[in-house]
Amino acid sequence: MTNEDRSLELSPDALRSLIDAAAERVVAHIASLADQPSADTDGGAALARSLAEPVPQSGRPAEELLDLLFTRVIPKSFNTAGPGYLAYIPGGGLPHSAVADLIADAVNRYVGVFAAAPGLAQIEANVVRWFCDFTGYPPEARGILTSGGSLATFSALVAARRDRLPDDFLSGTLYASDQTHHAIQKAALLAGFPPGNVREIPTDDAFRIRVDVLSQEIAKDRAAGRTPFLVVGNAGTTNTGAVDDLGALADLAAREGLWFHVDAAYGGFFLLTEEGRRRMAGIERADSIVLDPHKGLFLPYGTGALLVKNGEALKHAHALSADYMPSMQEDPDLVDFNMLSPELSRDFRGLRVWLPLKMHGIGPFRTNLEEKLELARHAARELAQMSGIEILAEPQLSILAFRLARAGLDAPALDLLNRELLERINAKKRVYLTGTMLRGRFVIRICVLSFRTHRDRMDEGLEDIRTAVLETGSATPRNGSASSWTSI
Numbered sequence: 109m110t111n112e113d114r115s116l117e118l119s120p121d122a123l124r125s126l127i128d129a130a131a132e133r134v135v136a137h138i139a140s141l142a143d144q145p146s147a148d149t150d151g152g153a154a155l156a157r158s159l160a161e162p163v164p165q166s167g168r169p170a171e172e173l174l175d176l177l178f179t180r181v182i183p184k185s186f187n188t189a190g191p192g193y194l195a196y197i198p199g200g201g202l203p204h205s206a207v208a209d210l211i212a213d214a215v216n217r218y219v220g221v222f223a224a225a226p227g228l229a230q231i232e233a234n235v236v237r238w239f240c241d242f243t244g245y246p247p248e249a250r251g252i253l254t255s256g257g258s259l260a261t262f263s264a265l266v267a268a269r270r271d272r273l274p275d276d277f278l279s280g281t282l283y284a285s286d287q288t289h290h291a292i293q294k295a296a297l298l299a300g301f302p303p304g305n306v307r308e309i310p311t312d313d314a315f316r317i318r319v320d321v322l323s324q325e326i327a328k329d330r331a332a333g334r335t336p337f338l339v340v341g342n343a344g345t346t347n348t349g350a351v352d353d354l355g356a357l358a359d360l361a362a363r364e365g366l367w368f369h370v371d372a373a374y375g376g377f378f379l380l381t382e383e384g385r386r387r388m389a390g391i392e393r394a395d396s397i398v399l400d401p402h403k404g405l406f407l408p409y410g411t412g413a414l415l416v417k418n419g420e421a422l423k424h425a426h427a428l429s430a431d432y433m434p435s436m437q438e439d440p441d442l443v444d445f446n447m448l449s450p451e452l453s454r455d456f457r458g459l460r461v462w463l464p465l466k467m468h469g470i471g472p473f474r475t476n477l478e479e480k481l482e483l484a485r486h487a488a489r490e491l492a493q494m495s496g497i498e499i500l501a502e503p504q505l506s507i508l509a510f511r512l513a514r515a516g517l518d519a520p521a522l523d524l525l526n527r528e529l530l531e532r533i534n535a536k537k538r539v540y541l542t543g544t545m546l547r548g549r550f551v552i553r554i555c556v557l558s559f560r561t562h563r564d565r566m567d568e569g570l571e572d573i574r575t576a577v578l579e580t581g582s583a584t585p586r587n588g589s590a591s592s593w594t595s596i
């Protein structure tokens with residue numbers, strides 16, 4: 109074996125041709141997103157099985173590997189980057205961030221410790237500061253970028269636990285509405301709380317937490333010797349985009365001495381819009397806020413953010429030192445991210461936020477978010493005109509929920525009817541929607557958040573819903589198979 113065979117270093121020419129070959133595929137892929145089906149996972153399990161393999165003993169040409177990815181593997185998925193993706197919580201995935209990742213990974217600098225890459229650490233600190241500005245947080249606020257909202261929530265709960273509870277914290281109880289994302293429940297579990305310590309508070313007709321019931325539950329827990337320590341406010345629930353009364357929750361948290369956490373993973377960046385600021389009034393009074401740039405800032409998956417109003421509380425929960433570590437900064441303006449985060453080594457996430465924001469400025473982000481609010485309102489207006497459709501959740505931000513109602517059908521039959529309707533809509537492959545359960549009833553959601561979704565695609569989706577409603581009434585089972593709803 110020669111030295112050349114052993115080397116993992118790519119020559120400058122080889123590196124350039126690898127980047128060029130990848131760039132060519134990426135550019136073609138992105139140019140075709142709108143023409144790709146909104147989802148195509150038929151045969152996905154067989155594909156996955158065909159890909160399982162032992163560790164390769166010898167190398168293959170890059171072109172062959174790119175072919176495999178772009179012709180066989182990537183197409184078999186939900187088109188989460190495309191304009192028709194109105195499922196779960198989209199975002200689109202700005203390709204600028206992919207270029208930022210290429211740079212960040214290629215230079216492979218270390219940003220967890222300020223001393224190791226001061227300028228790059230400052231770029232990430234700028235991003236966190238900009239997010240603090242969006243939420244109205246003071247200069248002493250601190251934050252971190254995480255892999256997503258779930259991990260950001262975990263750190264929030266650990267910070268709250270350390271700030272408000274003794275080391276023996278099992279009497280601590282926390283409160284969140286029945287519409288809250290399960291990231292809260294999971295974070296509580298990971299932070300050491302048994303599931304029973306998380307109290308689920310009912311919601312009103314608009315799916316907002318019942319603050320009166322919350323007060324009563326807190327009083328009951330205190331009377332039983334428990335230690336209420338944290339309340340969660342939603343700034344946009346996943347089910348319906350509901351925004352809790354954050355001002356009322358802030359008042360209650362202040363009265364009761366509770367840590368006030370806001371889950372703004374989905375809704376937070378609507379603070380850039382006037383309507384969002386109005387709906388989320390009071391968010392600046394929260395002790396901690398989770399935002400997901402890979403949702404409302406349109407970034408690719410892999411970037412969440414946690415902001416903590418009292419930066420010292422975040423530090424107190426995460427800072428540890430060791431003899432082999434370099435010295436940390438004394439100057440409060442210079443941030444050592446490892447002291448605020450569970451992570452030591454990690455990717456350089458700041459650049460993927462910084463590059464698109466610096467290239468465009470904040471204006472187009474705001475305009476895109478305003479457009480999404482209007483698209484959701486437009487969809488709600490159009491759906492309300494369709495015979496048999498009822499809106500179960502009007503858009504508070506950019507999510508709405510609806511279902512098809514038919515006289516004479518009982519609850520299980522209506523659920524089946526709507527599952528069938530959802531399948532028929534998605535089968536047209538122009539939009540991809542998902543459902544959820546609201547008060548025990550199956551409903552169909554539209555969540556519009558991608559920077560690639562505009563009025564043309566929304567209108568195509570509405571046309572598909574209209575057609576699917578007519579088909580659903582025709583009692584002709586799709587694919588010719590007997591479907592359960594037709595027999596009811």
Ligand SMILES: Cc1ncc(COP(=O)(O)O)c(C=O)c1O
Pocket residue numbers: 197255256257258259289291344345346371372373374400412
């Ligand atoms: C409201 C809300 N909170 C938290 C999360 C969890 O975020 P992530 O998927 O980034 O971990 C989500 C994800 O959709 C969400 O919608």
